[in-house]
Amino acid sequence: DAKTTQPPSMDCAEGRAANLPCNHSTISGNEYVYWYRQIHSQGPQYIIHGLKNNETNEMASLIITEDRKSSTLILPHATLRDTAVYYCIVRWSSGSRLTFGEGTQLTVNP
Amino acid sequence: NAGVMQNPRHLVRRRGQEARLRCSPMKGHSHVYWYRQLPEEGLKFMVYLQKENIIDESGMPKERFSAEFPKEGPSILRIQQVVRGDSAAYFCASSPDRDSPLHFGNGTRLTVT
Numbered sequence: 110d111a112k113t114t115q116p117p118s119m120d121c122a123e124g125r126a127a128n129l130p131c132n133h134s135t136i137s138g139n140e141y142v143y144w145y146r147q148i149h150s151q152g153p154q155y156i157i158h159g160l161k162n163n164e165t166n167e168m169a170s171l172i173i174t175e176d177r178k179s180s181t182l183i184l185p186h187a188t189l190r191d192t193a194v195y196y197c198i199v200r201w202s203s204g205s206r207l208t209f210g211e212g213t214q215l216t217v218n219p
Numbered sequence: 220n221a222g223v224m225q226n227p228r229h230l231v232r233r234r235g236q237e238a239r240l241r242c243s244p245m246k247g248h249s250h251v252y253w254y255r256q257l258p259e260e261g262l263k264f265m266v267y268l269q270k271e272n273i274i275d276e277s278g279m280p281k282e283r284f285s286a287e288f289p290k291e292g293p294s295i296l297r298i299q300q301v302v303r304g305d306s307a308a309y310f311c312a313s314s315p316d317r318d319s320p321l322h323f324g325n326g327t328r329l330t331v332t
């Protein structure tokens with residue numbers, strides 16, 4: 110699985126958009142970009158995933174650059190409950206496990 | 220639709236005892252994964268099972284740890300002769316197939332005294 114690089118921490122004001130970047134410059138054509146988050150002491154929560162095209166669901170949007178070497182997770186209107194560690198993971202299309210890195214600690218401030 | 224259920228939520232064992240952690244996957248999910256998170260550390264993959272078969276156990280310690288996912292019933296992660304270093308949160312995840320997202324339970328917190 111390709112390695113990802115994320116900033117260790119970010120802050121965001123409540124109600125504003127949170128944009129979390131991720132670099133995955135060694136990603137291959139068959140690898141998807143997945144995002145999970147872990148709120149303190151809970152299990153990781155699936156957010157969204159994509160291959161090439163931008164994706165949107167009820168939780169977030171995923172923007173993948175055309176060369177697929179980086180992506181951005183967007184939480185459109187961050188709330189205090191979005192404070193968590195966010196993990197960007199690259200996963201082989203027919204793969205099984207997810208390999209978690211250090212993630213980004215997002216803190217949403219009132 | 221119930222999520223991934225893990226029990227117990229908290230488990231305390233003395234050194235040398237056995238720990239059994241149970242995971243009931245989401246309905247319709249036949250793929251189960253176990254992860255371990257040591258205090259203040261990241262999530263580490265342990266093992267991947269698909270009904271009665273171990274697919275990938277590359278993250279399992281070679282001794283004292285075993286996992287099963289029988290045809291009927293929950294998946295079990297078994298730790299024999301526990302040591303203090305086994306104290307951690309153990310998370311189970313499930314998916315309906317190899318390609319779908321994994322969905323995690325809220326873990327079992329094992330404390331070895």
